[in-house]
Amino acid sequence: MYSDWKSSQLTDSISKRFREEVTRKTGERSKPSGTGFKEFATNRINIERDARKILSNIGKNITDEVEKVGMLGPEKGELKCATSFKFQQGDIHDAKYITMTSMRKTDQKDFVQMIKDVKRKSTSDDLFDSITQLNDIPDIDKIKSISDLLLFWRRFTLQGEQYSPSNGECSMLNLHNELDEEKEIYILDEPERSLGNEYINDVIIPLINDKAVQGKIVFISTHDANVAVRTLPxxxxxxxxxxxxxxxxxxxxxxxxxxxxxxxxxxxxxxxxxxxxxxxxxxxxxxxxxxxxxx
Structure with a gap:
């Protein structure tokens, strides 16, 4: 079947080339070998197929990306950073979702709506009116792939719920992440600032002591007795x-x-x-x- 199809395709291309050469040498256009309906129908089918493919892909769900940020103590647990992704499907107005590129949401929505219109009108006489409107979208040239239709929402979460850490908790996380890195030398300047004694006792002091057990060097400037004494310097x-x-x-x-x-x-x-x-x-x-x- 494949060889027959390929043979037919080659024969057609040779015939087309022959007619073009005759036209070029004689200056007279050769008579068409067909009505052009095949090309017309194939073009319409390809347009509908491509529009359907775009709409199918932007309709897919994307799993959230979740990263660990740090511990907020034994009672609260671990703070995480969650990022949700959605493709613009023409109806996402939520302000918390922002575009991955410099495109405006309005242009993204117009693009998707026009793709839906093109798919619906793929066999209609006014198809190319929709294609013209599609090309008239201001930022149409910025859409190179469906990734340019991607929106994201990033936030902190605690036990699965959205959470805004306080200034003190941000200090906790910075200190915890500093001690969580694998280094030979750690320099901590007043790590007790903005931190509660419970967090210092339950999280920070065990981390510092663990570094000492590993043979790491920890320099600490502190006014806190728990840090200065309980770490056994x-x-x-x-x-x-x-x-x-x-x-x-x-x-x-x-x-x-x-x-x-x-x-x-x-x-x-x-x-x-x-x-x-x-x-x-x-x-x-x-x-x-x-x-x-x-x-």
Whole structure:
């Protein structure tokens, strides 16, 4: 069957070429070999087929893309970023969906409506009126494929529902993502800012301690006792000001010493300095203990 069809096609093309050459040499147009209905019908069928194909593809559903953003603590759970996609089908007016390209929604909708019109009129006399209107759409040249009809809606979700994180929660996520990256050295500047103590205790401190177990280096500048003490730092750097000016002491909770960086004869008690600097002093720490223990 294929060889017969191909043979017929070759014969037709040779015959057409022969007629063209006769016309060119004699200057007289050769008589048509047919009424042209075949070409007319084939053209209409192809137009209807292509319009149907476009409409079929833009009618397909696209699965949402969901990415993990970070933890908002054990009670709230994990924040995610969800992106929904839709093809413009001529009836999407929702402002939350925006175009993937610089095309206007109005031109997208007009395009789809005219494609529907072309499909419906594929065998009608006024088909080419619809095609003319289609070509008159201002941004018609920007539509190269159906991807130019794509719309998207991106938002944060928490437990499947749309959610807007607060400034504090954005700080949580930034810090969590920073610690979640695989690096050799981490530098954290006052990670407790805008964060609740519960989140620091339940999420951040375990992450920092886990980095230490892995042999990573974590530099932390902090005024928070939980971060400064509960992470069990190998080295604490204490910067102070006295009658001699600014001084730097280095030590750790294991030796309970803070040694002057220049004059090693000057030694401070790590526990007392930590309690004074971070807790407001021993008396303040004791008062809180009494309050917590008072039934």
């Amino acid at each position: 190998y080295n604490s750097i204490y910067r102070c000001h006295d009658i001699d000016g600014y001084a730097t002491y280095i030590g750790n909770p294991f030796s309970n010493n803070l040694v002057h960086a220049v004059d090693e004869s000057k030694v401070l008690d790590w526990k007392k300095i930590s309690m004074k600097t971070l807790e407001g002093g021993q008396s303040a720490f004791g008062e809180r203990g009494k309050i917590y223990g008072n039934n």
